[in-house]
Amino acid sequence: MKDNLPDTNEGYGTKEYWDERYSKESEDDSFDWFKTYSDIAPIIRELVPSKEARILMLGCGNSKLSEEMYDDGYKNIVNTDYSGILIEKMRQKHVDTRPEMEWHEMDVRDLNFDSDSFDVAIDKGTMDAMMTAKGDVWDPPEDVIESCTKEVDEVLRLSLDHRRIDFRTTRFPTSNIMHSALLIDEIFGLILDKCSDWDYQNAATRLARTHSTFKDLALDRVWRRLDGPEPLTKLLEDGSGNMQSTIPDNHSFHSYAARVKHLCLRQEAPALSSSQRTLLPNLTSVILGRPGCSVPTSWILSEHLQELQVITGNLNEGSEPLKRSAHIDSFLRQWKETYPNAELSRLGFRGWISPSLVDTIMTFTSLRFLALLSGSGVTSSLLHAITLFPHLEELNIHTNGITIDEFRHTAPSYNDTTSFPTLHTLLITGNHSVVGAVLDLVQFNTLEKLSIEVDSPTLNVPAWKPILQLIAAKAAQSLHQLDLRNIEEADEMVNSLPGIPLADMTFTIEALRILAPLRCMRSFAVDTMLPPDLTNAEMEEMLGWWPRLEKLFLSTLPFLDAFILQPSQPRTTIAILPAIAKRCPLLRELTLPLDPNAPIVAKPSSTPKTVIEQHNLRQLTFGHFQPSELSPTFLESVLSIFPRLDEVDCDSECGTKTLFNRTLSEISLLLPSESHEGADKRTAGTADGLANGQ
Incomplete structure (x- = not known):
């Protein structure tokens, strides 16, 4: 072991030292800093009660912590270390015995994972290694502060739940001694800033009274937002409740x-x-x-x-x-x-x-974000001036009071200037012509998020097509999110129905096919009175364009008898769900005009079939005729495809109704269900309906 020690403690904080050390050690060598898993298992089980939790190991080294946690039932572990030599050795060591564990060569200060992708992050010794630089550990140099802050920032970015941050040390007799990292103002302040969804004022006030080190930082958070x-x-009030209007300098x-x-x-x-x-x-x-x-x-x-x-x-x-x-x-x-x-x-x-x-x-003109939801107050001259703001990145604007003739008449010369040079997010409301004219001024492949809302009595698909063509031409390599909305009055739609082809009133595959070049899409929404009219095959074609889709919203069916042109049943059926799981492995939210009561799902056959599972979908919303409850067959079919689904909702004229909630379902499994008498006893037992306070 002594042969592996660095010449100075600072060596523990360098990649070169660890690469050299791991190159000399065999695949079977291991070392656990501070404590083994058996020593801290009670703490881990307390803080991570779910064995399904997605766990990130920060600077895993060749510790046995991951493998022993895996053997204890925590199968969803992702290990990272900036030593590629170590990562390859560990991958080969565990590939057969622990195949579900992942190994990635990454620096904890710059992790290549999506935000909110982990439930738990564990650092056992990595930050301590960073803090071995010369100087007082209680007052580390700036480069150490920067490294530790970057790690904490990455952990907070990746964590689904910011409410629980636990720093513990094993250097002293009690495990409740505060970790020295919390005495770094930048780190403690960063944690306070990220953890703002709990009872913030009360918690910060208590922190201000807990430790003199925390007082100023905590008081800053107490008073930061009024x-x-x-x-x-x-x-400024005196003892009688009267307020003085003049403030002394020393007050x-x-x-x-x-x-x-x-x-x-x-x-x-x-x-x-x-x-x-x-x-x-x-x-x-x-x-x-x-x-x-x-x-x-x-x-x-x-x-x-x-x-x-x-x-x-x-x-x-x-x-x-x-x-x-x-x-x-x-x-x-x-x-x-x-x-x-x-x-x-x-x-x-x-x-x-x-x-x-x-x-x-x-x-x-220095604005980076501008929102003008002011109706007729927005003039064509103002809109043209905005197009030339050199630093504008986000624009949310209502152009309802501008006509296309006014916009063209007031247009400046763009010969020597670039319109919208830095714009990446655009939310615009107006008529088709003005929206198209504004899109025409956007630079190529700079737009990342686009939301268009058109005010017209019916969805005029022919008028939308030039807009869709502009979107495909302008943002094929950059657009991540696209929302298409049409403000439609139901009464006006009813009066307009006779004589209008259905293809002109709702998006079909022919119209949507224009958007196929948008290969970076992660979120697509169509919010109209009539949802897109797509068959299962057409839906699968569309999904093939956007394999990285994380959110898909295709509206729900209307609930007016006057819509006689709309088929009585949606053409998209629940048989499309396996294709969605296959085509969109990253999808987290899905809204479709489905009828869950339609007799689509076939009974299980004796011939085994390949079950396609998609583990990212959390929310499914459908809309047709709202059932009172989901059929067991439908729910079983959906959960077999999307096993981590948390909620199933139905959107109808009665509002949104939750028909399945995983948390409530799991709670109900804890309760006996033999008789009505038993149910009465449960209700009487405790306020939340759980018998005997369990």
């Missing part, structure tokens, strides 16, 4: 206000007087909802402001939207004058925007 001015204004208000980064105001905020020009000097994002738009500018004037989202309201609400729009216009002009070198990154409006505010928006 949903109103009240937490701060309460600091605690300022120390807490300096921690606020995000502010949401849906009501008016009080005017306060202070020697400081701005009350929240480090504010980075603001949301103003209707009355909140009238906030005194001292609350939101900040040099660090990056994002502003505003809801002004519609003109049918009276004169208030006009006043709010004028106030926001005045604030934006003041902000630019006060901080001429500052740049706003994200700006969004819902509701009325005045012509003066339109002119002001045109001056914010």
